[in-house]
Amino acid sequence: MCNQDKTPLLDAITEFIDTKPAYFRIPGHRLERGISKKWTDKVGKEIFAYDVTETPFTDDLHSPEGAIEEAQELLQELYGAERSFFLVNGTTCGNEAMLLSVALEGQEVMVARNAHKSAMMGLIISGAKPVYIMPEILSEWGLQGGITPEQVRRTFEAHPACRALFLVSPSYYGIVSDLKAIADICHEYGAMLLIDEAHGGHLYFHEDLPKGALEQGADMCVQSMHKVTGALTQSSVLHMKSQLVDVERLAANLHIVQSTSPNYLLMTSLDCARYELALHGTEMMEQALRLAEDARKRIQAIDGFRCMGQEVVGQAGIAGVDGTRLIISAKEFGLTGFALEEILFERYAVNMELADYENVLAIVTYANTQEELERLVKACEEIAQEYSRMQETACEQPQLPQLPEQMLTPRQAYFAEAEEIAWQQAVGRISAEMIAPYPPGIPIIYPGECITQAVWDYLEKFRREKRHIHGSRDGRLEVIKVIKEESE
């Protein structure tokens, strides 16, 4: 049993610095002396001494056998994993490595259609053939719901050779799928369950939060420790707990997607974030949940405002909701999420994580203060005083078209010759890009798929209404990049 009351990497670097070395390695700033004074005047000097590299004390991320190995073992123990890896290129590189590790060129992998774009990059690198699976839609909020076990089973029945299922859970909005049941189905088919848990590294520390992926049978998961714990931006971790994963291949793939000069500040931040979670995780999550719950109740009580709570569990494939996320809608005042986000920041200096067509999202962590939540609630109260309620505010959600036929894998499409054509001429062509209108933010077309009439009609409605379209090169969908046809 490891002792979690340790920070091996922080201690190793401290020990190294204490030797007062004449330093002739990379980085060139020489333990702070060479950093711009303009910068150190603002932020202080000390931190830069910890920006070191592989030394006799500080180990090597790519073949760890000292402080980094020990720090990763502590992490692994805390999360109950069989192996855990530090990542210095975010969950982005972890998702890529997972996909690269489970399928060879042309092999099938089931992928949730609402996956982060790093999944598409993983598919491009690996050459795997995606079999997409659609999340349910929570239309009342204009949001993506979960993936249901029934959908997963049906898709495996049609594609029993799928090597793995790649899902996002929790979503950006804190929505969790029934991973336990889904993991059981995957394993019946000898397939791995890979979870993009970018937004879920904190779930393991409080019983009022939905259970984490590893606790529910996932074979691998990746967590952006920088999103919800005290780690620095880009610092993520990958956990593995499975008989099915080839760990050597996974480690080799992590070499491909990560720098050969991994940043020691990032890795130390992971070491220290793990230390805090191990020692104080429950209190930290208690604080976040308490702040969020109090604000949610008060916003729900404001006439015309809505703030999503646990009532959506059981609908649209949703098995749980992370109570530290505040999803706020003021659409009854005719305000889109984008407009609300702007008002909150411009007038009240309240800075939300994101906005969509209908909602704004606040991520509440243990490090937020009551005063910050007060400002958010007060701002909502003032906005409600100022704006008047509208009669009809529902934004009509057209029926999603059937998934279009996949003519090329994402990798084939990425490397094929492409050209830009007018949107009006796009029916029947193979897309070279991904287009996702909001809401619900699900890609309607992926690279390599045929732009059917149904897909075109669906997107045309968004284009005409000048609604938000993500992925379109010009933002307006006047043009689209398609694969060049052979006769051209």
Ligand SMILES: Cc1ncc(COP(=O)(O)O)c(C=O)c1O
């Ligand atoms: C669901 C999801 N997966 C992956 C990522 C990428 O994570 P990172 O920023 O740690 O690379 C994000 C980033 O927002 C995300 O929302």
